[in-house]
Amino acid sequence: MSSVQADKQTEEPLDLIRYQLDETVLVKLRGAREMKGKLQGYDSHCNMVLSDAKEYIYNETGEPIVKDCEMVFIRGDSVILISPIS
Amino acid sequence: MSFFGFDPSKPPQGGPSESYDFENTYDGLGDQLDDADDALNDETFGGSGDVGKDFNFGATKGAAPPPPQTVSYARAAVATDEDFMSELWGTAKPQPEVSNPVSAGEKKILSLEEIEAQLTAIDPSRQPQQHPMQPFPQQQYGMPGMMPMQYGYMPPMYGGQYPGMPPQMMGQPGFYGQMPPIPGQIPGQMPGQLPGQLPGQPAHGQQMPQGQMPPQIPHQIPQQPPQQPPQQPPQPVPVQHQQPVQAPSVETVPEPVESVTSIPTETVKQGENTPAVPLSEILAPSTREEIAQVASKKSSRPVNLSQFPVLGSKSTPQQRSNRPYHHQNHHYNDEDDDGEYHEPLILTPEQQIKAARRQEKVMRIMKYSGIMNPKDKDFVTRFQLSQIVTEDPYNEDFYAQVFKVIHPKPNQVGQPQEQNNSIAQAYLDQSGHRLGGRYKRADVALQRMQQQVQRAVTVAKERPKLTQYVREGALGRISIGSGKKPRQQLEIFSQAVQKGLEEEGETGEGETDKENKGINVKKLNNAISNPAINTNLDSDSIKKYGRKDIMGILENIITNLMTIESESRLSTEVDTNNLWESLKILEQTSPRVNDPKEVNPFIQCLNHEKALKIVSRLFKFLSREQILTIATLIMSNLGNLDVIKHGSYTTYEDKKVPSKYLKLIETYSLTFTKALMNSVQDFKFNEIIGLLVILIEHNNVSFISTTKIGLSILTTLLSRAELIRGEGTISAADLSEWSSCYDELFTALESRISLIFPPNDVESIESYVWQFLATLALGGKLNHQRIIVDEVRDEIFSVMNKAKALDSTDINNFYKKQNLLNNLNMFLVVMGLVADENEIRELQT
Amino acid sequence: MSEDKVKTGPSVFLSEILGQQVKVKLNNGVTYLGNLNSIDGYMNIVMDSTSEHVNGEDFVKTYGDVFIRGNNVLYISQV
Secondary structure, eight states: OOOOOSOOTTOOHHHHHHHTTTSEEEEEETTTEEEEEEEEEEOTTOOEEEEEEEEEEOOTTSSOEEEEEEEEEEOGGGEEEEEEOO | OGGGGOOTTSOSOOOGGGOOOHHHHOOSGGGGOOOSSSTTHHHHHTOSSSSOOSOOTTOSSOOOOOOOOOOHHHHHHHHHHHHHHHHHHOTTOOOHHHHOGGGGTTTTSOOHHHHHHHHHHOOOSSHHHHOOOOOOOSTTOTGGGHHHHHHHHHHHHHHHHOTTSOHHHHTSTTHHHHSOHHHHHHHHHOTTTHHHHGGGOHHHHTTSOGGGSOTTHHHHHHHSOSSOOOOOOOOOOOSGGGGGGHHHHHHHOOSOOOOOOOSOHHHHHHHHHSOOOOHHHHHTTSOHHHHHHHHHHHHTSSOOGGGGGGTTSSSOHHHHHHSOHHHHHOTTOHHHHHHHHTTTSOOOHHHHHHHHHHHHHHHHHHHHTTOOOHHHHHHHHHHHHHHHTOSOHHHHOHHHHHHHHHSOOGGGOOOHHHHHHHHHHHHHHHHHHHTTOTTTSSOHHHHHHHHHHHHHHHHHHHSOSHHHHHHHHHHTOSOOSTTTSOOOOSOOSOHHHHHHHHOTTOOOOHHHHHHOTTOOHHHHHHTTTOTTOOOOOOGGGOOOOOHHHHHHHHHHHHHHHHHHHHHHHHOSOOOOHHHHHHHTTTSSOOSOOSSGGGSOHHHHHTTSHHHHHHHHHHHHTSOHHHHHHHHHHHHHTGGGSHHHHSOBGGGSTTSOOOHHHHHHHHHHHHTHHHHHHHHHTTOOHHHHHHHHHHHHHHSOHHHHTTBHHHHHHHHHHHHHHHHHHHHTOOOHHHHHHHHHHHHHHHHHHTTOGGGGSOTTOTTOOOHHHHHHHHHHHHHSOHHHHHHHHHHHHHHHHHHHHHHHHSOTTSHHHHHHHHHHHHHHHHHHHHTTEEEOSSOEEEOOO | OOHHHHTSOHHHHHHHTTTSEEEEEETTSOEEEEEEEEEOTTOOEEEEEEEEESSTTOEEEEEEEEEEOGGGEEEEEEO
8 A cells, every 4th residue: 555645734543534434444342342334423532333334253262253233333442443444 | 990890799700791891981070170270179169158069068058067076087197198198299299188178177078967968058049950851871880980999999908807807897888987097097008018018928929910010119119208107096987877867867958959069061961972081090180089079979879889790881771871861970950859858849759759869879978978088088099190100000000909819810719818818918017017117116327328218219210311321421421430440359458457467567558658647637628639639747746546545535525515515505606616626637637547546536536435426416516517527537537447447247257247346336327327417418419529539539448338337328428419419400510520439439349249248147137238239229320230230139139039938927027028128129129120029020110 | 763763752753753664562462563654642543554463473464554543552663
């Protein structure tokens, strides 16, 4: 991803989340969980709403437990990492 | 036309007595009809109180009660009738019945009371002198055919639909009224479609000789609105079966009654000597109401129904000659009337006889009044119109076809019930289809395009073909393009795809480096006339847009758009400059790039679903010129769109587009294609040409044609151009540019047309492909069309085979089959052909 | 880290390493290596071309872009 940035000016980390609005994101959460879903909204605390989400719960045995969720609110303080899924 | 008189209840094979000669059965009345306009409507329908009327529906003199409002369903059907007619005949078709007071709906279905009112309202003062006794001529039985004709076609329908129904019920007035939704829907909806469906029905498709398929259908199919809104179910007509009680009530009416007919006697006489005029010609231009009136009048004549089968034969000359002539046309003249309506006065035995005769006539009127609702009349009118323009009336005649099915030749006799069912089923399937069969809902955007293509097809067919050649000869343009632009035989990948395949390190293509840096859109537009103009810029100035940059630009666009949208709610004047700037349309417009990240950012944005979703909202705030600029940019950069770049089956091993891109393509057809369709409506002819030229120059047309979106865009532009061309206001210069543009396009496609068919189209819903072919064939000359047909011959036959393989007893398969054939015929009709599952035939016009 | 950088304050350091390769260690022990795109006062971080390492050098996963919520960050170091 080495691109010559078009407008480098006032970009802040939360913009990355803004750009992902209406796109699918991966959210890594505390407690060995992940969520994938379409980002419907967020705020500065990283509270987020995802639609058509899938929750992956990892444990020692390997295969994660998967749960489907049509619409889910994630409280920001449990968020570790957010990444776009293309 | 003799089948007008057929009696469906009769056994199929009649003796010589069944051959009706039109000359013998026609009463010549049609010569007096003023077809040109509604000139006689007032007289006929009593619209004005003062005209020299012969009867008056308004019952101004009568003591009869006002007609009850039993026909609200007729009124409900009026609007859709007209919509339907204008669809069928084009918007220019005048609708005379709209202004006709009688047609408002109230009087079409005559109730008992209405008939009474008619009978009582007739002015007695004029008739006696005008109607001396006359010998009864033989040409009297043409018109009554109208009445049995209705039966001839209706019973099989209902017979098929309600197999358990006793046949005699069908003959009873009021029967149709008691079948709530059917009568209102079917007759109005089937014309033009049902016959087209018949061939697809194996049950009687085999019954009908091949040459007998109604050939005008394919013309009509494109004109059919793909989705007819569901009809309001007509309300039943409750009063019709009261007719037996009619007799006493008539006698109590004190008013004298005169002739119902409006036709002057002199002209009637003249009509006797006039050679026969085709029935359809008489009736065609008249309004539905007139037809209905005529029909009901005729059917009210004192003709014994049992004699219908022998109408026109010489077997009953005596009976006829005994009858005074005026009885035939003027049911209620004074001699009849005296008997009943002057009852308080003297009643001679002679008058009593006449009264009895009169009684019989009244019963006949009652029997057939109200049978046809407006849709029925509409149907009859349309059918008759179609008879005028055909050279082979039997072949195009629905009734004749139905008659053949009902009364098959002895060696073909099958199960009559089955045949009836098949007719009814074809009928219902058709209506179901237009009410939004499952196959019609699929894709709004494509549907709109289909409509545009169909309109283009229609317009083009109406245009005389010759002028094209003449004009071309005059300009000295006979063939262009192939000489200076030899075919590319192998290049199938778009440049963008090739770039991807060649890997990034490749810098050997100096040509691309020089040719394309950042063409300004103004220059891009110039490139229409002079493609050589290019600007060389330092390659350092080329920006690469990463995914995040594009997402940022996109979010910025959305934010600006939402700001403007909220502003526009407060004031009408909004500043769209920011929005326009944020689109970055003018940045790096060159389609030829070394790196996908160098592609214009707006084009890159279009690879994201959320950009597509706002396209139509976006276009609302942009000027025509701005949209044209965007369209120009897109046309030049088609190959850089993901839906094109990854949307062609040719680039995949298994010849299948991955589902990830299929989804994007789907979104494209629902959003972008639709928005483009809308905006293309505003483009001028030369702009369309310009867009096409840019598209051709900057893209591998053949590759683009293998993608659904690319093909849709081509179809949109081509069909729009065809439509404008059909309007006939194009300058010669534009036309010559157009034909050279078309030639270039065609050259690019030639020899690879069959590739536009995706090989793994399991669903077989490839209507967009046939639409494109139809449009392409439309714009082309005969030699073009030959080439196209030649190249897609295999596909044509494969569609026919697919259709044949489908078992049409399953309703879903039946839809599928019709869908397949309709798509195919959309293309074939352009070339004057039409196909069913068995063969392709010349379209007979 | 070079000697010059020792004297600089945290915010100067952070603004200097924008666009550079960095290593970010989280409280839970996971390490991310990538190109630092942006950072804010909460120490929210955006990196691209990121790889995720658990338990030292063990290579686990790569991301394109990554947003790390600041409260999880243990340290940021220039590679």
